[in-house]
Amino acid sequence: MWKEHGITINLPRPGAPRKISDRGVRTIIRRVLQLPRTTRGELQKDLxxxxxxxxxxTISNAFNRHGLHARTxxxxxxxxxxxxxxxxEFATQHLDKPMTFWEKILWSDEIKIELFGCHKTQHVWRKxxxxxxxxxxxPTVKFGGGSIMAWGCFSACGTGRLHIIEGIMxxxxxxxxxxQNLVSSARLLKMKRGWIFQQDNDPKHTAKVTLNWLKKKKIKLLEWPSQSPDLNPNENLWKDLKIRVQR
Known part of the structure; x- marks a missing residue:
């Protein structure tokens, strides 16, 4: 202190000392990294x-200083x-497929669109x-506001036909x-010969009557892994459609 400031008395500190020691901060950080769903109330009791x-x-501030933030x-x-x-296995098999392969695929999916209200968190600016x-x-209504089920498809060339589904699928x-829609959509999009149809593994899609129809029409199927809606680019298209309907 003498070499740096020329005095030996303690200098005024810039602010109040932190209530959680460095060791305590390391302890609670280690815990939330192991168990990310730990609540601040639980950490309060531990401290x-x-x-x-x-x-x-104070706990939030300690986490924020170390780059940890509460997120949904x-x-x-x-x-x-x-x-x-x-x-x-699907990713490994298709990792090196050229762009021309993906341009031959006709993607399809069903969607349920709510006609009234919004089921996601929204915010408004107000005083x-x-x-x-x-x-x-x-606004809300009792028992929901109704919905529409639809089937749609698209390819690299654009969107195909959109079919409204009535009754139970x-x-x-x-x-x-x-x-009614598959072959006509392929023609509308001017899909080249050898195009491939994508559908998920919904029981209705893998039903014997469906597979027999596809085989009869000589339509090639893209082998699709189960539980993989996030791999289907149709989900991005549906998201845009839902946002426009809500607006």
Whole structure:
């Protein structure tokens, strides 16, 4: 201190000392890295048992200084070991496929679109005391507001036909949808000879009546791993459609 400042007395500190010691911070960080769903309340109790009483905000500040932030966990399909292995095998087999291969694929999927309301978290900018004006609220109706089921397809050339599904979906109804829309969509998109049809492993898609129809029409199927909606680019298209309907 003498060499640096020319004095030996303690200099004023820039602020109050942190209530959680460096060792305590390392302990709680180690715990949340092992168990990410640990709550701040649980950490409060652990620190209190060690003689350190702090608020939840203090714990958050300690985490934020070390790059840890509370986030809503992403939702992913529940995968068993066989699903993981099948997805890995699919990725390995198709890793080096050229762009021309993917341009030959006609992707398909079904979607349920809510016609009223929104099921995702939304925010509005408002002042205190203005919670109830119509522009700051989200209307709701009893028993939901109705929905529409639809089947659609698309390729690198664009979107194919969109078919509205009425009633309960069965293997026979799915085959009828394909009969009305699949080949006509391929023609509309000017798909080249040898195009490949993609569908997931829904029981209606793998029903005997459906597979027999595809075989009769000599339509080649893309082998698709189970529990893999996140691999289907149709999901991105459906997301855009849902956002526009909600608006």
């Amino acid at each position: 209190e048992s060690a003689g350190t009483v702090v608020s939840k905000k 966990p992403r939702k992913t399909p529940f995968l068993k070991k066989k699903h993981v292995e099948a997805r890995l 205190n005391g203005t919670a109830h004006p119509p522009q700051n609220t989200i 069965t293997g026979e109804k799915y085959q009828d949808i394909l009969d």
